[in-house]
Amino acid sequence: METLADQTDLELIALAMxxxxxxxxxxxxxxxxARPAAASTPSTPASGAAMLTRTQVAKLLNVxxxxxxxxxxxxxxxxxxxxVGKKKSLPRWDAAxxxxxxRSSKAAA
Numbered sequence: 001m002e003t004l005a006d007q008t009d010l011e012l013i014a015l016a017m018x019x020x021x022x023x024x025x026x027x028x029x030x031x032x033x034a035r036p037a038a039a040s041t042p043s044t045p046a047s048g049a050a051m052l053t054r055t056q057v058a059k060l061l062n063v064x065x066x067x068x069x070x071x072x073x074x075x076x077x078x079x080x081x082x083x084v085g086k087k088k089s090l091p092r093w094d095a096a097x098x099x100x101x102x103r104s105s106k107a108a109a
Contacts, residue, residue, distance in 0.1 A: 012102055016060055016095035017050050050095035051082070057093050061102075077101065 058065045071078045079101050081091035 009099060009103055012099040013095065016052060016056075016099055051084075051092035052095050052098060054081075054091060054093075057098060060098060077104065 052060065054065050054068050058068050061068070063071075072080070079093055079097035081093050084090050084092050
């Protein structure tokens with residue numbers, strides 16, 4: 001079985017996009033697709049960026065959801081989530097940042 005470390009950058013981004021599309025409808029329903037898009041700020045992703053849930057990040061990295069939080073807490077290089085939703089309580093990660101982190105982790109190993 002091919003591991004995450006064996007995949008190319010484009011394969012990692014494609015995998016992240018597939019994972020994001022599986023559950024993308026949930027985010028659209030929560031955030032409300034009918035609302036006009038807010039201006040992009042440093043704390044929000046560029047428009048059209050694939051955003052991943054904690055579950056999607058865990059599946060992509062082949063770890064548990066708890067491990068995603070541990071890496072966020074313990075690994076200073078792990079991408080920080082962007083909190084979305086009405087109460088800013090829904091953490092989402094930029095798929096490109098996760099792919100870049102995977103590349104840098106693979107290079108360091």
